[in-house]
Amino acid sequence: MLHLIHPAWVHFAVAFLVAGSLAEAWGMLARREGAARFGATLVLLGTTCLVPTMVSGTLAANSVDMPGEAMAALNRHETFAWVLLAVYLAALFWKASYRGRLPAAQRLPFAIYLLLAAGVTAYTGLLGGRLVYTHGVGVDAGAASLLEHRLEGVAGDLRILPKPPHRVRVPVLAVRHVDAQPVAGVDQDLA
Numbered sequence: 001m002l003h004l005i006h007p008a009w010v011h012f013a014v015a016f017l018v019a020g021s022l023a024e025a026w027g028m029l030a031r032r033e034g035a036a037r038f039g040a041t042l043v044l045l046g047t048t049c050l051v052p053t054m055v056s057g058t059l060a061a062n063s064v065d066m067p068g069e070a071m072a073a074l075n076r077h078e079t080f081a082w083v084l085l086a087v088y089l090a091a092l093f094w095k096a097s098y099r100g101r102l103p104a105a106q107r108l109p110f111a112i113y114l115l116l117a118a119g120v121t122a123y124t125g126l127l128g129g130r131l132v133y134t135h136g137v138g139v140d141a142g143a144a145s146l147l148e149h150r151l152e153g154v155a156g157d158l159r160i161l162p163k164p165p166h167r168v169r170v171p172v173l174a175v176r177h178v179d180a181q182p183v184a185g186v187d188q189d190l191a
């Protein structure tokens with residue numbers, strides 16, 4: 001059950017960080033101070049959400065069965081999570097060093113930085129999703145229902161199943177017999 005806390009948190013972190021970065025970058029470029037401030041608030045909320053997200057991720061990594069081939073994917077996901085935290089902390093320090101009001105010359109580089117940070121957020125989420133949907137980490141319902149389907153098949157009670165879990169394609173080879181035609185010369189010689 002412990003590993004279910006992480007998926008509950010990730011959505012807040014991803015949503016706040018992506019929406020906040022886009023809104024703040026757009027606000028800075030278009031000189032819409034309201035949008036920039038709104039985005040900055042979301043970025044701050046998202047960065048704060050990274051703390052429980054990463055704590056729960058570490059708990060999840062230590063409490064689920066991890067298939068051997070998923071280890072590399074987990075390490076990559078975790079590395080990007082730390083990079084993500086560093087990227088957004090750096091953004092907050094960048095702005096804080098100017099007391100929240102960046103000089104005009106730094107608005108464009110900061111907006112580009114935020115767009116790249118949103119990309120890192122999406123990629124970290126994608127890596128987490130692959131852990132679950134490609135490697136099946138933390139998922140036991142799918143395996144259980146497949147086993148159930150198999151048992152139903154053995155018991156012969158397939159009526160309650162809406163459809164079988166797998167569609168099996170069986171290759172069929174059609175052979176057409178053609179009566180042998182006598183070949184001039186050869187058949188006559190044999191006769």
Ligand code: HEM
Pocket residue numbers: 003004005006007010013014050053054055056057058059060061064074077078081082084121124125126127128129130131132137138
């Ligand atoms: C130390 C950092 C982290 C570790 C060790 C970690 C570990 C994990 C693990 C083990 C899973 C598999 C699902 C589960 O058992 O909960 C997972 C899923 C996931 N993680 Fe992380 N994670 C970390 C940080 C993050 C961060 C910062 C984000 C987002 C920005 C994130 C996004 C995701 C997503 C989207 C999933 C898929 C959730 C689902 O669809 O069920 N993770 N992570």
